[in-house]
Amino acid sequence: MTFKTIVAIVQNEQDAERVLDGAIALASRFGAHVIGVHAEALPMPYTSATGFPDTEFLQVSADLNKERSAKLKAIFQKRLQPSGLSFEWRAQETFSGDSALSSLSSVRAADLVVAAQRDAGGDSNADIGSLIYDAGRPVLVVPHAGPAAASFRxxxxxxxxxxxxxxxxxxxxxxxxxxxxxxxxxxxxxxxxxxxxxxxxxxxxxxxxxxxxxxxxxxxxxxxxxxxxxxxxxxxxxxxxxxxxxxxxxxxxxxxxxxxxxxxxxxxxxxxxxxx
Incomplete structure (x- = not known):
């Protein structure tokens, strides 16, 4: 048994480096394909003082989401391109904006999922608990501290x-x-x-x-x-x-x-x- 398809859950910039450290190390060991998954929340309409949807707010939110997603994609590609591994990036817009919950279709066709441990008090953590419960696939959780490893003593x-x-x-x-x-x-x-x-x-x-x-x-x-x-x-x-x-x-x-x-x-x- 080995891991040939690895999904990396990339929720934000804080998660990205430690998740990719782990995913790349593991993919290099097992010769795996790496799929980076990220989700942004769909902009929710707010009613303006005149009673109509605030289109300016929607546009600003949509632009910020695209900018954030593009930045994370660039981090992902910068880390993967020199590795010689095969990889792909999957970005989505969902109601939750939770990269873990939005990744189920990807992880169910994978051998292993790599995600970051929750930050205490963080307001932008991916819901890894629900992912583990529903995925049907094993999840490797990278801790806050300590080096990322491909093998364990x-x-x-x-x-x-x-x-x-x-x-x-x-x-x-x-x-x-x-x-x-x-x-x-x-x-x-x-x-x-x-x-x-x-x-x-x-x-x-x-x-x-x-x-x-x-x-x-x-x-x-x-x-x-x-x-x-x-x-x-x-x-x-x-x-x-x-x-x-x-x-x-x-x-x-x-x-x-x-x-x-x-x-x-x-x-x-x-x-x-x-x-x-």
């Missing part, structure tokens, strides 16, 4: 025996096969997922047959949250990638208690690979 798989965790584990095989070490990290085994493999032994054996150097670590939350246990383990082990089965809890559980997916999207210190 130590991968941590957050395992709870769920369907989503299983999907993520096998989607991430190209990274885990090349890693020096893969740790299957289990918190409170038996409380979630499939009782037959709540402790991770079955998935460890399956991954090992692919040549993955897999081991299992089990922890009890002891009244803390699973999210804290996962974050603490990342720091303890020095892992440089986390693999997560996204949204394996019900919406009500996530609403009341949060979840690993949300924590990873907002504050993971390392590259995150999410699939569901």
């Amino acid at each position: 130590h991968v941590m798989l957050a395992w709870n025996g769920s369907r989503e965790a299983a999907r993520a584990a096998f989607d991430a095989l190209p990274f885990m096969i090349g890693a020096e070490k893969v740790e299957i990290f289990v918190v409170d085994p038996g409380e979630d997922g499939d009782e037959d493999d709540a402790g991770g032994a079955g998935i460890a054996a399956a991954l090992s047959r692919h040549g993955v150097k897999a081991s299992v670590a089990i922890r009890q939350s002891k009244g803390g949250t699973i999210e804290d246990a996962v974050q603490n383990r990342l720091v303890e082990t020095g892992a440089d990638m986390i693999v997560v089965g996204a949204y394996s809890h019900s919406w009500l559980h996530r609403l009341l208690y949060g979840g690993v997916t949300r924590t990873v999207l907002r504050s993971s210190p390392v590259t995150a690979f999410l699939s569901r």
